[in-house]
Amino acid sequence: MNYERYYVCDLLNGEGVRVTLFVTGCPHACPGCHNPSTWDRKAGRPFTDEVRERLLDLCATHDGLSLSGGDPLHPANREAVGELCRLFRARYPDKDIWLWTGYRHEEVAELDVLRFVDVLVDGRYRRELPTSKPWRGSDNQRLIRLRR
Numbered sequence: 001m002n003y004e005r006y007y008v009c010d011l012l013n014g015e016g017v018r019v020t021l022f023v024t025g026c027p028h029a030c031p032g033c034h035n036p037s038t039w040d041r042k043a044g045r046p047f048t049d050e051v052r053e054r055l056l057d058l059c060a061t062h063d064g065l066s067l068s069g070g071d072p073l074h075p076a077n078r079e080a081v082g083e084l085c086r087l088f089r090a091r092y093p094d095k096d097i098w099l100w101t102g103y104r105h106e107e108v109a110e111l112d113v114l115r116f117v118d119v120l121v122d123g124r125y126r127r128e129l130p131t132s133k134p135w136r137g138s139d140n141q142r143l144i145r146l147r148r
């Protein structure tokens with residue numbers, strides 16, 4: 001898996017103060033996408049074990065981890081994202097994971113990685129459906145609390 005960037009002390013991608021990772025690789029090609037530079041899964045830099053450990057360390061002083069992109073559930077990203085989430089959960093059982101995907105929940109509900117995700121924001125971005133709902137880019141997208 002590759003990633004484009006990550007933010008620390010992020011207040012915009014989920015509740016509280018978060019570490020947010022933007023992976024590359026997205027198969028959805030939504031018209032009007034704000035992050036087309038993340039579509040190519042070979043774009044960005046390799047998400048090495050060292051980067052993963054650095055992110056996990058940063059999470060110690062934040063409320064949770066947010067995963068965006070790109071699509072963290074692109075088939076090529078599922079294994080690495082699953083391992084990141086598994087390690088996060090083991091280390092921080094009281095913190096949460098938010099994940100944004102262009103897939104609908106029904107399409108990915110059986111994926112192992114979702115066992116670790118607290119909040120899923122699902123669905124492709126549809127610019128013809130503007131929204132004022134927090135944390136969503138268009139009105140069709142749902143915020144689904146999977147845990148707690």
Ligand code: SF4
Nearest residue numbers: 026029030033102125
């Ligand atoms: S799912 Fe997100 S990153 Fe992928 S094309 Fe749609 S808006 Fe862009």
